[in-house]
Amino acid sequence: xxxxxxxxxxxxxxxxxxxxxxxxxxxxxxxxxxxxxxxxxxxxxxxxxxxxxxxxxxxxxxxxxxxxxxxxxxxxxxxxxxxxxxxxxxxxxxxxxxxxxxxxxxxxxxxxxxxxxxxxxxxxxxxxxxxxxxxxxxxxxxxxxxxxxxxxxxxxxxxxxxxxxxxxxxxxxxxxxxxxxxxxxxxxxxxxxxxxxxxxxxxxxxxxxxxxxxxxxxxxxxxxxxxxxxxxxxxxxxxxxxxxxxxxxxxxxxxxxxxxxxxxxxxxxxxxxxxxxxxxxxxxxxxxxxxxxxxxxxxxxxxxxxxxxxxxxxxxxxxxxxxxxxxxxxxxxxxxxxxxxxxxxxxxxxxxxxxxxxxxxxxxxxxxxxxxxxxxxxxxxxxxxxxxxxxxxxxxxxxxxxxxxxxxxxxxxxxxxxxxxxxxxxxxxxxxxxxxxxxxxxxxxxxxxxxxxxxxxxxxxxxxxxxxxxxxxxxxxxxxxxxxxxxxxxxxxxxxxxxxxxxxxxxxxxxxxxxxxxxxxxxxxxxxxxxxxxxxxxxxxxxxxxxxxxxxxxxxxxxxxxxxxxxxxxxxxxxxxxxxxxxxxxxxxxxxxxxxxxxxxxxxxxxxxxxxxxxxxxxxxxxxxxxxxxxxxxxxxxxxxxxxxxxxxxxxxxxxxxxxxxxxxxxxxxxxxxxxxxxxxxxxxxxxxxxxxxxxxxxxxxxxxxxxxxxxxxxxxxxxxxxxxxxxxxxxxxxxxxxxxxxxxxxxxxxxxxxxxxxxxxxxxxxxxxxxxxxxxxxxxxxxxxxxxxxxxxxxxxxxxxxxxxxxxxxxxxxxxxxxxxxxxxxxxxxxxxxxxx
Amino acid sequence: xxxxxxxxxxxxxxxxxxxxxxxxxxxxxxxxxxxxxxxxxxxxxxxxxxxxxxxxxxxxxxxxxxxxxxxxxxxxxxxxxxxxxxxxxxxxxxxxxxxx
Numbered sequence: 001x002x003x004x005x006x007x008x009x010x011x012x013x014x015x016x017x018x019x020x021x022x023x024x025x026x027x028x029x030x031x032x033x034x035x036x037x038x039x040x041x042x043x044x045x046x047x048x049x050x051x052x053x054x055x056x057x058x059x060x061x062x063x064x065x066x067x068x069x070x071x072x073x074x075x076x077x078x079x080x081x082x083x084x085x086x087x088x089x090x091x092x093x094x095x096x097x098x099x100x101x102x103x104x105x106x107x108x109x110x111x112x113x114x115x116x117x118x119x120x121x122x123x124x125x126x127x128x129x130x131x132x133x134x135x136x137x138x139x140x141x142x143x144x145x146x147x148x149x150x151x152x153x154x155x156x157x158x159x160x161x162x163x164x165x166x167x168x169x170x171x172x173x174x175x176x177x178x179x180x181x182x183x184x185x186x187x188x189x190x191x192x193x194x195x196x197x198x199x200x201x202x203x204x205x206x207x208x209x210x211x212x213x214x215x216x217x218x219x220x221x222x223x224x225x226x227x228x229x230x231x232x233x234x235x236x237x238x239x240x241x242x243x244x245x246x247x248x249x250x251x252x253x254x255x256x257x258x259x260x261x262x263x264x265x266x267x268x269x270x271x272x273x274x275x276x277x278x279x280x281x282x283x284x285x286x287x288x289x290x291x292x293x294x295x296x297x298x299x300x301x302x303x304x305x306x307x308x309x310x311x312x313x314x315x316x317x318x319x320x321x322x323x324x325x326x327x328x329x330x331x332x333x334x335x336x337x338x339x340x341x342x343x344x345x346x347x348x349x350x351x352x353x354x355x356x357x358x359x360x361x362x363x364x365x366x367x368x369x370x371x372x373x374x375x376x377x378x379x380x381x382x383x384x385x386x387x388x389x390x391x392x393x394x395x396x397x398x399x400x401x402x403x404x405x406x407x408x409x410x411x412x413x414x415x416x417x418x419x420x421x422x423x424x425x426x427x428x429x430x431x432x433x434x435x436x437x438x439x440x441x442x443x444x445x446x447x448x449x450x451x452x453x454x455x456x457x458x459x460x461x462x463x464x465x466x467x468x469x470x471x472x473x474x475x476x477x478x479x480x481x482x483x484x485x486x487x488x489x490x491x492x493x494x495x496x497x498x499x500x501x502x503x504x505x506x507x508x509x510x511x512x513x514x515x516x517x518x519x520x521x522x523x524x525x526x527x528x529x530x531x532x533x534x535x536x537x538x539x540x541x542x543x544x545x546x547x548x549x550x551x552x553x554x555x556x557x558x559x560x561x562x563x564x565x566x567x568x569x570x571x572x573x574x575x576x577x578x579x580x581x582x583x584x585x586x587x588x589x590x591x592x593x594x595x596x597x598x599x600x601x602x603x604x605x606x607x608x609x610x611x612x613x614x615x616x617x618x619x620x621x622x623x624x625x626x627x628x629x630x631x632x633x634x635x636x637x638x639x640x641x642x643x644x645x646x647x648x649x650x651x652x653x654x655x656x657x658x659x660x661x662x663x664x665x666x667x668x669x670x671x672x673x674x675x676x677x678x679x680x681x682x683x684x685x686x687x688x689x690x691x692x693x694x695x696x697x698x699x700x701x702x703x704x705x706x707x708x709x710x711x712x713x714x715x716x717x718x719x720x721x722x723x724x725x726x727x728x729x730x731x732x733x734x735x736x737x738x739x740x741x742x743x744x745x746x747x748x749x750x751x752x753x754x755x756x757x758x759x760x761x762x763x764x765x766x767x768x769x770x771x772x773x774x775x776x777x778x779x780x781x782x783x784x785x786x787x788x789x790x791x792x793x794x795x796x797x798x799x800x801x802x803x804x805x806x807x808x809x810x811x812x813x814x815x816x817x818x819x820x821x822x823x824x825x826x827x828x829x830x831x832x833x834x835x836x837x838x
Numbered sequence: 839x840x841x842x843x844x845x846x847x848x849x850x851x852x853x854x855x856x857x858x859x860x861x862x863x864x865x866x867x868x869x870x871x872x873x874x875x876x877x878x879x880x881x882x883x884x885x886x887x888x889x890x891x892x893x894x895x896x897x898x899x900x901x902x903x904x905x906x907x908x909x910x911x912x913x914x915x916x917x918x919x920x921x922x923x924x925x926x927x928x929x930x931x932x933x934x935x936x937x938x
Binding site: 204205206297298301304305308309311312315325326327329333334337341459501577578592686690691 | 839840842843845846849850852853856857859860861862863865867868870881904906907908909911912915916919920923926927928929930931932934935936937938
């Protein structure tokens, strides 16, 4: 497939195409646009600004901590306030800054890098943004009202239980953070489907930009790491609100269960934060070194293996909890092993520098700061992986220093490099004011002075989370030095933000691709227009702009795919996952206030319980379902369009007329997260059964024959119904009998689940009873969802939205029904089997 | 999608095996473990099974190759990494005390 010569095209075509596409993809004007836009540029920019605001808040909290610790016996803060401040510092930086910041960068950059026009689910991105804003704001407002959590950012029970943390501080954390995790999962699904399906023609897996690989890996990690945390938050919140004793030893619970669930999330979280930054380095460093990335395949393999290995490390945060030596040794071995893929990346980057000719611009300076800092953080990480050393420094300031070396050195520095590197692309301006260099030289040396001192204080025995210390403990000078240097660092970060803001708004207009990069994001106009590319590029290598210097011109003239705006709708291309062959044309939704409204009611359902407004929360949940249905109803069409001209002679089907539309792919990955959540629940059940001191309970639930029969019959009907419905729609037949069969099946499964609750009416008596209620609740929730989906499908069929071609929605319902059956049967078996064999 | 599985499955098998052996070790130290069953022998058997599974995964990648060279090379590296990870991370069953 070759492109025609630029000279053969009429002049002015690019401009006409630009004007037409700009009209089609334009956001609403003025204030309305803020609430209705779903364009990746708008959503990404808002994400970036809000995340940066939270970084500033987290930084101010850090300064308060250092002010308190600067001198011994300090009266600057009361211990109660100090507890809130350090808890909020960790919470804000980890949940409100780090993850949303790279999500913002992904939204802004991914479509450009991949050669597509927007993210896969633009409205989902907008929804994630607003949920994040509401959840994050609630947490900050609670802090300003003196209602912040104070149990540390990992909220260990029993300290965080109702007995020791009365008031709503811990609830703010549990509900607020969970809502933010919902936002992160929404974004992760969007990113995965975008990377796998929304790419330029010809962009096979081996031609994908390296950042896309990293962010794909990270997004899968989010889907598998966050659900245990969401489950943990649910268990703790239910224990606090309803006294279901998951973590109360006297009633069959175990506080160690929280630590397992938290660190099943918490350790991968470190890599979830690091890997996007590594992706930025792997993107920027070769360009700054004027060469290509050395060992692309090795770096991909290292990123994948690092991601998976990181799920085998969680217990190294629990080395002092009395776990047997063999268990400790497993996790010590795994913790040392992650140094290998990390080193592969580091050596790849060093080798890239070696083979290229580096220019020491500001992005490169920050990357040099990364190398100097992250390698030290990595080495102290290996020290902490060794059990005897870990025992010595556990919960000391050594650990605090280590995690700051990894997170600031390994994340913040590369992200600042990325901001400077991509500034011309994001703002259309070239940096003019040179505050950035001053800021760099303030931040990096002062960072090392601060945290080397904190390392030393930790080695000398200073415990973390203690609000003050005595003068005779020998830590005074180290703390004073650390505090002074930390304020210099804060000034440096403030100057960086100022430099970026000033340059973004008033610097001179720049030219396209000032760094001479070879990847597609630099092929469009700067700043990137709402439609991204005037036509979908055709690529034949990993560095398309190097392969074809005229590619930008070809794209602008509409010489790629979909270079024709005559259908007046937001179209982009879907390609095959492995080879990047054009498969489908997808029509993206337009501006809508629905994501904002849905975020309002979602956040209300999370936050209303803080004020015991359970009726409001329930109503909000009903509104969530209603708005979600309205949202879904607006997609698709009532008429088969058949294949449409995508350009280059390719006639492609619309995604809505295929068996695997984007919604099907999104459901697959959402169900992956749901499955991990369910698996975490089973893990918790098995953990309590195996380890908790006050087990077994007084009696096990005895399965009733009628309930077993109802469950099996229901599972059969719910499996068969959607299948028969798909078959009927595919043949143009009547689908409602099959749909009714599915609904009856879901009701039967729900009745079986209800029988578990009715047989054990006291979930507050023992952790076993509480776990049974959660298992039954899982089944009940999913049967309700399946029933709603089946009813929705019936309505869609009746309204003419389904046809033998438009069968994707029925496939999605079948997917959810299958998941409900599979997990439902496992959950009911887990509830009944112990009693059957007892 | 098959290529994505080629890339991800062997190392995911490592995670499953690692978690399973850790769970087995936890179970072996619990009140549910039969007194007459030698925990170390069972763990050694589980270690062997984990390694064999990784070998099978590696052989599957080698003998059912992807058409895409990049995918094949990366999948082979990842499968070999998973085998090495299984050998290394579960090695404590050879040496350390089981329940102390």
